[in-house]
Amino acid sequence: MELDLAQLFAGVVAGAAPIVLAALGETITEKAGVINLSLDGTILLSAMVAFAVAFETNNILLGFILAAMVGAAVAAIVAFFSIYLNQSQVAVGFVLTLMTRDLAYFLGNPYSRLQGPQVLPLSIPLVKTIPFLGPVFFDQSLPVYFSLIMIAFCGGYVYKTPMGLHLRSVGERPLASYARGINPKKMQMVYSIGGGLLVGLAGATFSLCVKPGWGRPQGAEGTGWIALVLVIFGGWNPIKAAMGAYLFSFLQIVGIYCQQWLPGVPAQVFQVAPFPLMIFTLLVMSLAQKESVLNWAEDKPQMKSILAFLSGSMPSALGKPYRPE
């Protein structure tokens, strides 16, 4: 079988689009100090809503808009329970991840395995003829371009704008930012909803673009958990989290090729392979923070740079609801 590298990487960029959006959304939410654990179910529910709306109205844009609103609504529930009702974010997020998944299967039942509308590819003239880069980045569809733009936007927003500074301050030291005249509760609510919008769009990108259609299972199951892990992998940096999404998408596609090359290995092994890898990544990330490991790498410049890439600190107030004293 001939291996076309440009085609392979175009597939990586397209397949990663929803994961990038979900990971970016969750990074923004967690930067403000809120963990939205409901990602996996939210993505499914918004994917179902996007497909159902686009199917009924034949309007793809409307599907994307309503999916984003679903994502925002679920995120708002998580944030409300934690910020205003002082309930555990993990508990509420976990309940919602199961509940939204079941709701998606329940309401989506009549739309199972139907042929519906989907986003058409839209190549950008002129630049698409650039060798390699053209087909990889400029011969895609709108949601994919959107995911690429959002990486730059989120990275710039968080680290280069005054609003981004406020966002980070709320996640790090809510009391101090309160003293500076920022309302932490309001900010956490706003950024939870903002992150939720992106998660909803991730769902729509699945059901209208990357894995068109709805069914039980849809094929997006598990992605939400991957996105949550990518946030940790990215060290709460949106750009690094997005890089993680591309790495994951690359490994997924390599897995499909491997299945063809190694027919002796059962297919089930490749299906679950991302998850032990996910645990392993988290293990390495955590070990990379340990003092003994840092000391060991002191005189190994290559190891040091790898560790520096893996380092990234969690927002200090993550998961701890802000309570004014």
Next chain:
Amino acid sequence: MRIITRYLIEGILALFAVLLSTTIILLVSGAPPFAAYYYLFNGSLGSWTKLAQVIQVWVPLTLCASGLLYTFRIDLWNIGVEGQIMLGAVFTTAVLRIDAAKSMPILFIGLSLAAGIFGGAIWAVVAGFLKTKGGVNEIFAGLGLNFVGQGVILWLIFGPWHRPGIASMSGTELFPQKLWLPFYPALRLSPAGLVLAVAALVLTALFLRYTRMGLNLKAIGNNRDAAMLFGLKPDRYMIIAMIFAGGFAGLAGSVQAAGVYHRLLPAISSNYGYLALLVVMLSNYNVWITPLVAFFFACLNVGSIQLPMMLQLDSSLSGVIQGAFVLAALSVYAWRVRAKLTGEMAKDDGT
């Protein structure tokens, strides 16, 4: 007296909120709400056979929920309970597949249950060590291990343990009937599972309430730093809690494999682990309320099987209702805490 009225009002409000939201969801999907409720009720408590099915679901739910009480007590989120059920079923199946099992059924049934407990505990301890030694959050470690457990089951069913002839999603070959947990033929219900679940519940209640270890778990869960100053080792107790949780979940997997399905199949855990997490949350981590909530959730699960047949609805409605109940309960608890706080503040102002 006042407190009872209060709890009653809270309960009715929560129930009303859940019914309202479920009815709206049913109307949105174009289904007749009252018919749906009728089938949910009739499908779970309508006859003795249905009730037997409910108890069949109640057993693994209660076993898992008992185990989760240990981990919640020390403030651990054992999401890996799902995979622990699967590994319990795998280990049980491994023992029952030994050739010698047929000649000594009683011994091997006992061994297979012990193996199930062992399998579940191993899976839990892996997540526990990833947490205490590796610094990996137990939610992600457990979740990853759930997917791995599912992969192990699929690989066994399609690989080494496949049926003679063709491997399929329907699972491995049935165990010889001698190796099934004894059951009442009329109800297809195994009393052994029931006994094990009740025993697990009583053991958990006694352990958490009356033993030093149970008290230490609570102390660490409530205030880790203070417990450490007191000379308790949180890491060690986390592993202990995980062993209990994994052991009970593994036993649930054993009962499912040896007593219900009589084989290993891909959906052996039936999401009962995730559901048990909701059960414990809705019970507000109370040992004695847990079995009641588990019974109610089991009714919803069994009743919802009627929905696809009678109304062409997806059976996942039960999951939506269960989630709505937990959310309603969380709001009630929040409201209770808030009322208490404002009450105290009012008292402070008075003096």
